[in-house]
Amino acid sequence: MDVRTATGPLDADRLAEWYAVPPEARDRTWVRGSFITSLDGRATGPGGLSGGLNAGSEGDHAAFHHVREQADVVVVGAGTIRSEGYGPLPRVNLAVVTRSGDVPDKVLDRSPGDGEVVVISGDGAEVTPRQVLDEVGRRGWRSVVIEGGPSLFAPWVRAGLVDELCVTVRPVLVGGDGPLLVPASARFDDLVGRATHVLVWGGDVLVRTRLR
Ligand SMILES: NC(=O)c1ccc[n+]([C@@H]2O[C@H](COP(=O)([O-])OP(=O)(O)OC[C@H]3O[C@@H](n4cnc5c(N)ncnc54)[C@H](OP(=O)(O)O)[C@@H]3O)[C@@H](O)[C@H]2O)c1
Helix, strand or coil: CCCEEEEEECCCCHHCCCCCCHHHHCCCEEEEEEEECCCECCCCCCCCCCCCHHHCCCCHHHHHHHHCCCCCCEEHHHHHHHHHHCCCEEEEEEEEEECCCCCCHHHHHCCEEEECEEEEEECCCCCCHHHHHHHHCCCCCCCCEECCHHHHHHHHHHCCCEEEEEEECCCCCCCCCCCCCCCCCCCCCCCCEEEEEEEEECCCEEEEEEEC
């Protein structure tokens, strides 16, 4: 498969085309992971949030927005909901995955124009990726974007259910013991992924990587 390359900034039309769900996937479920990482694989910046990594990255903000634009539903773990202060999303549905059910009320407080919010709770048990896909599939949502965090995401990769990653690599080192993009406990038998799109924008590298 050829690798497309470009240098940003890209305008809105080119970004929409760059991040379009592939035509062969439009009639089926298409699962994307949307993340930012440092060179040392950290998912958070010095402040302990992803905002510490993406601050000042025009490319990441543009990519994040356009990947969301392609989504029927954004799937997020309750840890990220709590730490990043997520609420309902304009125009796109949100699925929150939790064992504990500890989800702030704000998540359910929708304004006009916001998408639906679904809390998928395991009532104390783990929710499998397949259960999440069944829940969102029941609602007819097929373009699925997982925005994290890392502990939610790894089982999806292990289960072979992620079609592609859209990742911004920031050319910085974070160090410390913050979360890795994929937790150290995750084990894959082989290297996974091959790039299809590489966009260099203001020193950041934005990669689309096919996982299956
Ligand atoms: N770099 C990036 O792109 C990016 C993206 C997202 C988040 N982050 C950062 O990552 C950090 C959070 O990392 P994290 O890995 O702890 O986040 P997380 O996966 O969002 O949160 C973990 C929590 O989500 C719920 N959860 C995850 N997997 C589950 C499953 N299979 N079944 C049931 N519940 C499940 C559980 O919630 P309960 O505790 O309610 O049971 C669990 O405690 C934050 O600091 C955030 O800023 C970075």
